[in-house]
Amino acid sequence: HLRGVMHHLPTDIPLSPHSEGCSVVLHSLFSRVPIEKFRNGREEVYRRTEESNPNQLKLAAQAYRFLDSEVFYSQQELQMLLKCYQANSLEQRETAFTMIRGCRRRPKTKVELMPIAKVFKTENEYKLLHIKSIVTRAKYHLKMKKLWPRDAFRIFDSRRRGLLSPGELLAGFNWLG
Numbered sequence: 001h002l003r004g005v006m007h008h009l010p011t012d013i014p015l016s017p018h019s020e021g022c023s024v025v026l027h028s029l030f031s032r033v034p035i036e037k038f039r040n041g042r043e044e045v046y047r048r049t050e051e052s053n054p055n056q057l058k059l060a061a062q063a064y065r066f067l068d069s070e071v072f073y074s075q076q077e078l079q080m081l082l083k084c085y086q087a088n089s090l091e092q093r094e095t096a097f098t099m100i101r102g103c104r105r106r107p108k109t110k111v112e113l114m115p116i117a118k119v120f121k122t123e124n125e126y127k128l129l130h131i132k133s134i135v136t137r138a139k140y141h142l143k144m145k146k147l148w149p150r151d152a153f154r155i156f157d158s159r160r161r162g163l164l165s166p167g168e169l170l171a172g173f174n175w176l177g
Contacts (some may be wrong), residue, residue, distance in 0.1 A: 016037055018132075046148070058080055059080050059083060059084055061082045062077050062080040062081045062084060063081070063085075065081075066084070066085070066097065066119075067079075067082055067100060067115075069100055069101040069104050069106060070116070071109070071111060071114035071115065072114065072115055072116075073115045073116060074115075075128070076134075078118050078119065078128065079125045079129075080116060081119055082119060082122060082124055082125040083125050083129065085119065086123070086124040087126065090120055090121065090122075090123065093119055093120055094120040097111070097116070097119075097120070098111075119157075125166045138173065138176060141176040141177050142176065144177075145176070152172065152176070155172065155175070156168050156169060156171070156172030156175075158171075
């Protein structure tokens, strides 16, 4: 049924199969054998491809959840989703998601407050990797200095306001190493 819906999408939707550069793979998550549909000139050809590896199945599952208007994702699932859609611009991703979601009868909560918002603000999966590396390095240095995060916060908070300014955070990270 998803295939039928996608074929009836207007050509101006960025992720529709009629738009330039879009390919569609029909994938049964249960049989683990994808059926690939591609265009060969004007002719549409279906062919069975080799058995998928588990990572491809996980990527397919996240892409399906995106098309199903799901908004809650873990960090790992967000990385997989970004990997699926990194060839599309941020605007194309958000436009497609908003249009698909508009057809659903789900409550229209603000997407900006949900984990899915990262997909509309992050170019590719490597941006999240950079942030993760900073956090990992901070954890490592806290462990080396035998500090709990609460203790480090108290050290960083030089004005004792219960909040960290960008300058205090930068000074704290410099102090950590």
